[in-house]
Amino acid sequence: MVAKIFIDGEAGTTGLQIRERLAGRRDLEVLSIAQDKRKDQDERKRLLNAADVAILCLPDDAARESVSLIENDTTRVIDASTAFRVDPDWAYGFAEMDKGQGEAIANARFVANPGCWPQGLIGTVRPLIEAGLLPADYAVSYNGISGYTGGGKQMISEYEAAGEGASHFMPYGLTFQHKHVPEMTLYTGLASAPLFVPTVGDFAQGMTTFVPLQLGQLGTVPSGKQLHAAIADHYAGIRDSFVTVAPFDAALGKTPALDPQAHNGTNTMTLHVFANDSRAQAVLVAVYDNLGKGASGAAVQNLNLMLGVSARESLAA
Known part of the structure; x- marks a missing residue:
């Protein structure tokens, strides 16, 4: 049929x-x-x-x-x-x-x-709340950079008209009333809205998002390996998943895999966990195409x- x-x-x-x-x-x-x-x-x-x-x-x-x-x-x-x-x-x-x-x-x-932005947050934070490693009342902040096609016709026109004069890095949504916040809050399982600061870059498509975590604020501090294992276990149980979890490497301080255009033209999303256990700090990263998986x-x-x-x-x- x-x-x-x-x-x-x-x-x-x-x-x-x-x-x-x-x-x-x-x-x-x-x-x-x-x-x-x-x-x-x-x-x-x-x-x-x-x-x-x-x-x-x-x-x-x-x-x-x-x-x-x-x-x-x-x-x-x-x-x-x-x-x-x-x-x-x-x-x-x-x-x-x-x-x-x-x-x-x-x-x-x-x-x-x-929406494109919510998936990076939901994809990293929800598994940690479900695993009990982050409490629902944790104060989450979320930021990242996306290609200008994510802003619709008006933003596309503005960037294409500006040519070489287009801003390479422009934060927006600074009234903290972004239209994606309700779905971010609901589907992460957070008790209150995250502090969300999106940024548009001078490239057409692709995105990289970040969730920084001050783990020392928690009564029980999870290690980077525990965060990674909880996220990896979540996606290991999903059939036909387009979400992959990069291996955990506590010594990795830089990688070209975080290029926001790395997955352009695909439906892939790759999640990364970076952590310093001695500082009780971590950052959760998602890379995907805002016009693809987004x-x-x-x-x-x-x-x-x-x-x-x-x-x-x-x-x-």
Whole structure:
């Protein structure tokens, strides 16, 4: 059976990347809206209701509108916006988050694709809270650098227009009201919101994220090896995982593996643990493609799970 897929918002960065990944699939028929009808609500409604799976690559309000246009009880939805990420009626689309998350996505009608920034935090902190090595009330700070494609059309235009004059390192979101914070808080299992300072770099795609830990503040101080083992054990039990955990090396002070562009074009996420036990300090690092595992790659992975095909179909690891 050929599944009908409609990408609502296929002309945007995420939509184009999804369509590119699905090109050549014989098990899918990608429904497209004519260019002159992209703002035609009746045509969008027709295609949304004709699809087996609709993938929404739209701003939040437009995504909510698209969902409201679905009148049948069969069209399944993957939404790439932030509109439904903390909605209990939607499965969260980070398949490696828990052992049962892939199955939850496979069986869901509605899947909220995760944001790019949250996955680096959830991927490193959640396993430590579940293992009891970090308490839920630990005061987490989170930072990193991402390619400018993560900021959407406006940021892409600004960087491409600036050319050589573009900022190489620009922190943003300094009102601490970033739209990803609610899903970060919920899915890490933290009792309060992390202090999040994102930064955009003068490169198109890729990202590296950091969670610094002052372990001396804890009643029981875990070692670097214990942190690493808890994270590695978590992902060892995940079927069809795209998340890998780098070997622990307490003497490693620098590595090219932390290049934010190291996994560009793939759906891979690599996690690292660096620690100094004598100082009771550690940092958790995630490297992945903000347009891959952080957006379009994750959407295709979720689509594969929902269709019951190999999770790696159309995805470079």
